[in-house]
Every structure is written in C-alpha cells, then in structure tokens.
Amino acid sequence: GNSVTQMEGPVTLSEEAFLTINCTYTATGYPSLFWYVQYPGEGLQLLLKATKADDKGSNKGFEATYRKETTSFHLEKGSVQVSDSAVYFCALSEGAAGNKLTFGGGTRVLVKP
C-alpha cells in the first residue's frame, strides 16, 4: 500500500534560518504529492502540490520538488518567520478515485524570534 514518511519533530529554528523537512513516499503508481500545514488552532490547509515528476510546487516562500528517482518531496524555505510555526504534513494522492490522501505523521516546526 501507499505510505509517507517524514522527519520527526519538533524542529526548532531561529527566525531567518533555513528550513528543510524531509519526506519520502511509497506508491504503486503515479501519485500526486502535497504539503499541508496546520497552524495553531486552525484546520489543515494545502500549502503546495506537485502532480508529476520534476514538478516544483511553491507557495508563501516554501518550495518542494517531486523527485521520482528518490521518491522524495522535501519541503524547503530559505528564511523562516515566527508565523511559520505550525505542523507540516506531507501527503500523496493516488488511485482510481484520485482524491484519497495518505498523510505522513507530521513535523512540528517552532520558529523563535
């Protein structure tokens, strides 16, 4: 079956530091890949996505590139802010229904001023 593995947190950074969250996946076909973010007290929100190999998703200064050869979709941001403190989830979607999401365990990020 499909699975997503991401680095465990918490990740604690200072403001303006570089952030990387590793994500690798296992899938039988051609998944689409996503990063979701959950800010404190809020619901899950789609941060970015990539639907095929070598696609780069980007939003709010975050980027992730779909690497089929390494089955990875690492999230990066060059300069984090306190407002980026949240839990980040890597996910994939595959299958005939097209919309079923399989999530990783989440990585909590805390950015200190």
Added chain:
Amino acid sequence: EAGVAQSPRYKIIEKRQSVAFWCNPISGHATLYWYQQILGQGPKLLIQFQNNGVVDDSQLPKDRFSAERLKGVDSTLKIQPAKLEDSAVYLCASSLLAGLAGGRGIYNEQFFGPGTRLTVL
C-alpha cells in the same frame, strides 16, 4: 465563501457511551471525507462519500463507527460504543467531484474543517 463547518468543536465522554459529529461541506462539493487524527499522527481516512454514496470505507471500524450522508449534503459520523483509543480529532473535508481522466485519478483540493476533538475517559 463559507468553509467546511463541524460541530461540536470539543466533546468529552465516558467509554462505552455514544457520540455523534456533524459536518456541513462547502456548497457544491460532491465529495465528503471523514478523517481520524490521533495525537502526534497524520490524519487517516475513515470514509469517503461521493454525493450520498460511499466510495471508500475500508478503514472504518464498522463494528462501532457509522456514517451517513443523507441527501448528499450534510454528514454525521457516529461512534457507538466509544473506546479509549477513539480519543482523537475527527476532521471533515470536502472537495469537488473526484474522478478519472486518461486512466489517472484527478485530484481536486480537499478543504478541511476545524475538527472535533474527542476525549474518551
């Protein structure tokens, strides 16, 4: 545009009691999902509806969990009887109609509600 609504936001019950959660999806969204998110883990799909039909309920513990989506709009998820391990956040999400194109699934963004935090004592 109004988002996905869920109620209640919090619920505390004793084990073996029953509980029900309600979800109202975004208007026009044919597909509705219920996820269970245990503390420290990612959300796990329990059931997916397309209009008022079930698409996937393979991970729904059917001996105690049930869900319905009458009229293809609102949905309720029920647990009867609850166990300690059911303590989690229950998330509802909705999306435009999920489907296929060229033999490949087409992903339509899922929009999530705020969730209901259930504590079973």
